[in-house]
Amino acid sequence: MALAKITSVSGRGVYVPGNDIDTDRIIPARFMKCVVFDGLGEFLFYDVRHTPEGVPTGHPIDKPEHKGATVLLSGANFGCGSSREHAPQAIHKAGFRAVIAENFAEIFFGNSTTLGIPCVQAAREDIAKVAAAIEKNPALEITVDVTALEVRFGSDKITITQRESARDGLINGRWDAIGDLIDGLTAVQATAAKLPYMSAA
Amino acid sequence: MSAQPKSLFEKVWDAHAVRILANGQTQLLIGTHLIHEVTSPQAFGMLRDLGLKVAFPHRTFATVDHIVPTNELVEPYKDNLAQAMMDELRKNCAQFGVTFFDRASGKQGIVHIVGPEQGITQPGTTIACGDSHTSTHGAFGAIAFGIGTSQVRDVLATQTMALGALKVRRIEVNGKLRAGVYAKDVILHIIRLTGVNGGTGFAYEYAGSTFDAFTMEERMTVCNMSIEGGARVGYVNPDETTFAYLKGRPYSPTGASWDAAVARWRSFASDTGCRYDDVIKINADDVAPSVTWGINPGQGISITENIPSPETATSDDDRAGIIEALEYMKLPAGKPIKGVKIDVAFIGSCTNGRLSDFQEVAKYVKGHKVAPGVRAIAVPGSQIVGLQCEKLGLDKILIEAGFEWRAAGCSMCLAMNPDKLIGDELCASSSNRNFKGRQGSITGRTVLMSPVMVAAAAVTGVVSDAREVFAVN
Numbered sequence A: 001m002a003l004a005k006i007t008s009v010s011g012r013g014v015y016v017p018g019n020d021i022d023t024d025r026i027i028p029a030r031f032m033k034c035v036v037f038d039g040l041g042e043f044l045f046y047d048v049r050h051t052p053e054g055v056p057t058g059h060p061i062d063k064p065e066h067k068g069a070t071v072l073l074s075g076a077n078f079g080c081g082s083s084r085e086h087a088p089q090a091i092h093k094a095g096f097r098a099v100i101a102e103n104f105a106e107i108f109f110g111n112s113t114t115l116g117i118p119c120v121q122a123a124r125e126d127i128a129k130v131a132a133a134i135e136k137n138p139a140l141e142i143t144v145d146v147t148a149l150e151v152r153f154g155s156d157k158i159t160i161t162q163r164e165s166a167r168d169g170l171i172n173g174r175w176d177a178i179g180d181l182i183d184g185l186t187a188v189q190a191t192a193a194k195l196p197y198m199s200a201a
Numbered sequence B: 001m002s003a004q005p006k007s008l009f010e011k012v013w014d015a016h017a018v019r020i021l022a023n024g025q026t027q028l029l030i031g032t033h034l035i036h037e038v039t040s041p042q043a044f045g046m047l048r049d050l051g052l053k054v055a056f057p058h059r060t061f062a063t064v065d066h067i068v069p070t071n072e073l074v075e076p077y078k079d080n081l082a083q084a085m086m087d088e089l090r091k092n093c094a095q096f097g098v099t100f101f102d103r104a105s106g107k108q109g110i111v112h113i114v115g116p117e118q119g120i121t122q123p124g125t126t127i128a129c130g131d132s133h134t135s136t137h138g139a140f141g142a143i144a145f146g147i148g149t150s151q152v153r154d155v156l157a158t159q160t161m162a163l164g165a166l167k168v169r170r171i172e173v174n175g176k177l178r179a180g181v182y183a184k185d186v187i188l189h190i191i192r193l194t195g196v197n198g199g200t201g202f203a204y205e206y207a208g209s210t211f212d213a214f215t216m217e218e219r220m221t222v223c224n225m226s227i228e229g230g231a232r233v234g235y236v237n238p239d240e241t242t243f244a245y246l247k248g249r250p251y252s253p254t255g256a257s258w259d260a261a262v263a264r265w266r267s268f269a270s271d272t273g274c275r276y277d278d279v280i281k282i283n284a285d286d287v288a289p290s291v292t293w294g295i296n297p298g299q300g301i302s303i304t305e306n307i308p309s310p311e312t313a314t315s316d317d318d319r320a321g322i323i324e325a326l327e328y329m330k331l332p333a334g335k336p337i338k339g340v341k342i343d344v345a346f347i348g349s350c351t352n353g354r355l356s357d358f359q360e361v362a363k364y365v366k367g368h369k370v371a372p373g374v375r376a377i378a379v380p381g382s383q384i385v386g387l388q389c390e391k392l393g394l395d396k397i398l399i400e401a402g403f404e405w406r407a408a409g410c411s412m413c414l415a416m417n418p419d420k421l422i423g424d425e426l427c428a429s430s431s432n433r434n435f436k437g438r439q440g441s442i443t444g445r446t447v448l449m450s451p452v453m454v455a456a457a458a459v460t461g462v463v464s465d466a467r468e469v470f471a472v473n
Ligand code: SF4
Pocket: B065, B066, B110, B111, B112, B131, B133, B349, B350, B351, B409, B410, B413, B414, B431, B432
């Protein structure tokens, strides 16, 4: 399976401040009653974007000036909690193609990478710098360069980091492992044959 | 035996490593794949799109837990979406030849309770499930991962997934827990120490004399919540307690192969002198009955402490976290947590929905009544747990005390079935997550604690010290 090489993502950015933004907040569980992922985008951050009565709260991603943003910025431990892929799926379906945060929860990070969404880490001050630039000019183009490990915006730039296996996968078009895994099926059978509990009952 | 001493994690990893992939990750064989209705339908869809089959259907087991109503037994369920998920799982299991423990089998329940109960969860194996609390199975000395839906697809299609190795942190708890202190308190204590992301990148090896003395159910409670501290994997080395639990279970080996299996299982335990990336030591005496006061499981205190206030914050982040949590929880800064009024009491979940949890609760609530105005529900983690409780008459004791006794499922642990908080109700809960909105209402509030502490809150109507309420000493 040929996958796109994701070397960089460019577009407008939106900053959603906060640490420990968990997967229940990214996509509340009641919206997971579905057998396909389609349509999840509109429920991204739903309970933060609406009051209990359903009135919009003016969340950053709903602001008209941020419409069409593709780069999401946030704080530390982004995506903690459940393993639900519904979380990165909702982010992707809402149009985001990259996430910049101080750091990410493990399972969320892996799930996002498998969907081809680069999750890159930056220092808090640097994220604040980008956020301030977006605040000043919401139309500013933000470029998340996975190859050069930097984010460029206007005439400024910050450095970012990313786990090497994820970066390798993205820039070389092997971020979804399924093709590789299938190629290894003969070796899989050999490994399984050495484990007594793997034999058919 | 090789000269180099190894941890259980390394041994299991090495035995299941198929090959190194181009991006440096390992293609890891997953011996046992557990699936449920929420995270599997899309994965089966992807499998169909790719024209693939389930590679090892005999190593794949399904059950239904998140969406099942606990007070409605007959299909079709009133909730069409829930019924659609049920139908989808049933269809997928039939089409791909996967064993499905549905309600008709009498073996249905929360996936992390069913695996051990059936003897499917075994030492020295790898396990994956599209659910972050899969770490529960580590209690048996398995390496068990919570995975996303694309990885569920990977495991269905190839029985493997791509993964980088984890570091190993040994968390040693030594000594005897004080009266009224439970496994749940141990893990809440650990998460409070490490923070909610302190475990990122680590597998936890829980050890020490406290764990040696723990039953399998207690070990499961601790391993279950590893992810709440950021660790994707948590395990306990297998020992006689493990083997005794597994003996005679439906999927456990029998006869001569039992002895061979035990010998093999034993060999996976960490070698003395093996290397750990980090070690934390905790004195069992320091663990107190614990409760959370905030909106993540790391925001916990002992029942005798006061709710933190922004002034006591140790950093700007901490201060912001305290302010946000107190605002959401509507709790008074600096005041005792003891005495905070509750509206709902929930005993159940994959953390604390096992036989011993209900036995312990029944022992204490006998003769007590749930306080007026408190809605109290007790939900066994599996049909088998339910039946065991009923055989012992525990259900009657709970009902007599004023609890509702329900059918097995995830219930009020998360908002995917009819059991939900209403408005800003505050719930004393034996589950594992106190995130905003977790229990089904956008403004609902969760206070995590052990089942016996939930029982104490239920009968007093306020967050209480169970040791005082039930005269434990
Ligand atoms: S009981 Fe709660 S934590 Fe456990 S599997 Fe069900 S929803 Fe998840």
